[in-house]
Every structure is written in structure tokens, then in C-alpha cells.
Amino acid sequence: MDTEKIPRVLVVDDEKGLRVGTGRLLEMEGFSVKTAENGTEGILLGTREDFDLAIIDMKMPDIDGIEVLRKIRKSKPNTVCFIATAYASYETAIEATRIGAFGYIPKPFSPEELIQQLNKGYSQRLLLLESEKLKKEREENLLELAGEKSRLNAIINAIISGVIVVNKTGEIVYFNHAAIKNLNLDELNIGDRYEEKMPQKVNDLIEEIISSEIKTQKSLAIQIEIIKPNELIAEIICTPVLHPDGSFAGVVLVIRNITEMKKIEIIKSQFISMVAHELKTPVAAVQGFLNILIDDRFNIGYEKQKEYLSRSVVRLSSLLDLVNDLLDISRMETKSKKREIEKLNVPEIIDNCIITLELEIKKKSIRIIRNTLQQECNLFADSNEITRVFTNLLSNAIKYNKDKGSISINIEENKNFIIARIEDTGIGMKPEEKDKLFQEFFRAKNENTRGISGTGLGLTIVRRIIESYHGKMEVESTYGIGTAFTIYLPKSYK
């Protein structure tokens, strides 16, 4: 018997003498006893408290012992119950054990007989408690496991990359919502065959992993245009999943939406193509002239030689301008050059720009009209960058102007911005030309622009500088009349 714990016994008997006598006997033997004097009280006590043992009289005036036993067993299945009755019979014993009595004690019983039975019952009780404890522990473990699983589910469903797990027989055994989205699938179900759901190129990768002889942790990746053209591009990485013993379990697919990244890549590569073209053309022109000059078969005169050399020089200097513009753009993109923010006076910067462009202004006899009311218009910015903005705009206003045309410059300020407007009386732009104005390397080509050189990057640089200061630029143009650029530059630098 458990010495640390006192076994608690419920005695249910309508016969007072027996009830009290049994109680006293058991207390003497080290049991703790509660008694009930009828069936109703027995059920009440037996279902309320978890007794270790119960001795239930079979025949009671209100509710019979079998019913009491049934109720107690139902409520407290680990209470070990005995049926006691004077009407001993084989049938009642069978009936009692069938509904869960542990033993049958025929009345009258000797104290030794009773104690022996109860001790046996108590061992059973301890066994029951132990197994219940184990069961509970196991259930708790399972609960924890289920919690872990749902937490994992929540995490995998929250990530924006798609995840699909395919087992070694090719069934989809796990997936998250992003997988459906990133592959643009109608639906996906556990148990689906991967080859019925995945794009062919992905099937090939999965097939390659599943069928390969040697399984390594090496991933295979592919980029697929899911919705053309360039609407949805996904990168799919397939990685074999191995058990701890190295045996093959399946394939995990991670599906990333790389559409935006790809779009930027496409723009970049288009830009590089354009740059390559723009660089190659003047080189080809210079090379062509030199080839003619060096070739004795072309017997061109001295004047023609001089002409070709000076035309080569023109092409080379425009090539140099282009390289410089490209370097500027590259510096802006990588932000490799540190900005030196200082207080600048815009009218003064414009005056300096005009001085550097004086030669071109004189060549075309262009009149500069300043409408600036005040002499001071300050903003905080990098002097080189703001100078570049006005040099490019003024240089365009000169290049695309008519001979003896004019450029009017107006500078105003409001609470937040310096507003500069540069208006020319030049050739203007057709609406379709205006639309392409900020495209890299776009230069309007028509009968009026012949002979005007440029890199096609000037306004790109202007726009990038202005945008980097969170300013904006507006363009108005009428074909044959002129063009006006208005720029808004924030006065303070954030």
C-alpha cells in the first residue's frame, strides 16, 4: 500500500450497523472513509469526489447499487468500485463486473477478506492513475505539437514567397497561399500531382531532382514568365529535402515574384543597349574617316583631308560629352559623389551659366531677357548640380532656338519653392516629340534639328537632379513657336 497517501474509500450502504462498522474497520487499517446511507447520497458523493475506492451495497431502498456504480463509473472512471451484497449469486457478480465493478464482495465478509480485496483494488487504482497520467502527458504533447504545426503554418502562410512541398512520389503534400498567387494557379490541393499543376519548365526541374541517382542538397532555379508580357515573372527554386539519414524525402519549391526586379533589369539592359549604340556610332564615323584618310586608293585632296579630320574632331568631342553625361548619371545612381549642400543664389548661378555659354549665344545672336524682380533667391543645394540643371536647360534653349531669337528667364519664389522659367523662341516640339522628351537618348529629328548636336541625355540629367531634390519640372511647347521649361526647386534641403 502507498504509505505516503491515504486511500480514500466511499462506503455506500443503507444498513447503519454495517456502514459504521466497515468504516471503523477501514480507518483502523489506515484508510480514510466517507459513508453514504443511501443510493442518492452515494451518487452525490461518488460523483463529486474522486475516491480511490468505493464499496457499494447492491440492494438499497431508493436506487440500487448497480445504478450507483454506473453513475460513479461514468463520472469518475478511475474510482475502483466493489459491489457488496448478501444475495450472492453468480449472475449479479457478472452483471456488476460487466458494468465496471472491479470486484464482488459477498456479505457477510470477514475483515481480512475485505482488506485483501481493497488492497488489490487500490493497486488497480494506482495503475489507473498512472496510465491516466501518461495518457494526459501524451495528449499534452500532441497538443503542443499541433500548436507548433499551426504556428509553422501561420509563418509559412505569412511569407510572400510561395512554398510547395512535393513528396518523392510526386504528390503535393504542402503549399501556402503565395504559391497559388505567384504561379497564377486556379487552385491547388493536397494530393495533386505536381506535373498537372506546375509549368513545364518547373516539372523538368522536379523530375530531374526526383530521378537523379545521387541526391545532394543542391538547388535548381529557374525564372519563368507566368503571365506574358512581363506581367508576372516568378523565380522558382527547387531543393531536395533529405531525411536526417540522408534518404530522399521530396522536393521543396520556393516561388518568388520577381516581376518588379525584372522590369528594372529590362529597363537597365535597354539603357545599356542604347548607350552601346550611341557610343558605337561616333566611333564608327571617326574610324570611317581615318580609314579613308589612310587608304592610298582614295586620292582626296588636302582640303577634303582637313574637312574629314575636323569632322572627326566634332564626332569625338560629342562622344566625350556623351561619356561625361553617362558618368554623371552613373554618379547620381550610385550616389558616389557626396553632395555639398550650401546656400545658393539662383540668379547668380544663372548668370554664371550664361557666361560659360557666351560663345554659343553670340554665334546665334540670341538675346537674353531677365525678368527677375529680386536679386536674391536662395536655396540650399549642391552648387554643381544646380549649375548643371541651368546649363543644360539654357544650352537647349540656345541650340534649339532660331538665329536672333531670344531666351527669357524668370525667377520667382513662394514659401517653399524657387520657381525658374526658361522660355525660348525656338523650333518648339510636336506633341509626339514632347511625349518622348525625357526618354534617354531621345532627340527630336526633323528638318529643323539637322546639325544640332547633343547626347540625348541632357534633360534626363536635369530631371534626375530635380527629382532628387523632390522638385518638379513642367514643359510647354508649341511647334515652330518655342518651348518653356518651368522648374520648381525646394528652398530647403531635407
Place this chain on the structure above:
Amino acid sequence: MSIHEKIKKLLIVDDDIDLLEQHKMLMESKGFKVVTAESGKQGYDVFLNEKPDAAIVDLIMEESDSGFVLCHRIKRTEYGKKIPVFMLTSATYETGFKFSAATDEEKEWIKCDGIINKPVVVEELLQKLENFYSK
């Protein structure tokens, strides 16, 4: 058979006047009569008026696809279908423009008989013109 029996007059269209002049000189030195144009639009007019025996067309002129358009317009005429038309460009695979005229299908799509890189290597151009007639 000399290529000169097939091609007497050559049309070159390029908006880069330096390259145009150089190519004209080079081809004249090889014994061809050369007519020129400086835009796609002008190129088509010269093609119709001069009826050249071959045409070399720059790709990027007033528009980035002016050369394509001109090739299509030339090849749409009965006369244009019979003569070799070559696209002249520095924008090929190396520069990222994804087109070529290596296969018949591509030639049909671009509507030209081949692509010639800038700057033009005369021997290469002559070879290509000869290949056109020997096929």
C-alpha cells in the same frame, strides 16, 4: 559572274551624314553608282525614283525603327522583292537588340536580306551581295 553585272546602282540610307558620305565613297571606289538618302521617308522616295539594284538601310534614323519601316515599304513593292536589301546598324546582338537576320524566318519578319554592322567592311558587304544572287 561579277556582282557588277547584277548591281550597278546602290541606294544607301543613313541619317548620319558622316557615315553616309564614307559609305558612298567606299562603294563608289568599288565601281558602283551610289544614290543616297538621309531619312526613311526620303529613302523611300529615292527608291521609287531611282530603282536601285540593291539597298542598304540604317536602322535607327528619325525614329528608332525607321529602318524597319523602310525595309517593309521597299519589300512590299514588286520591284523591291527582287533586289537585295540590307539593314545597316551598330545595334545587334552584342548591344542587346534581340534580332538578327540569320534564318529565312527572321529575314521574312524583318523584311531584309541581311544585317551589316557599322562600320561597313566593304569586302563583307560585297560577299553578302554575291551570296544573295548565288542562293
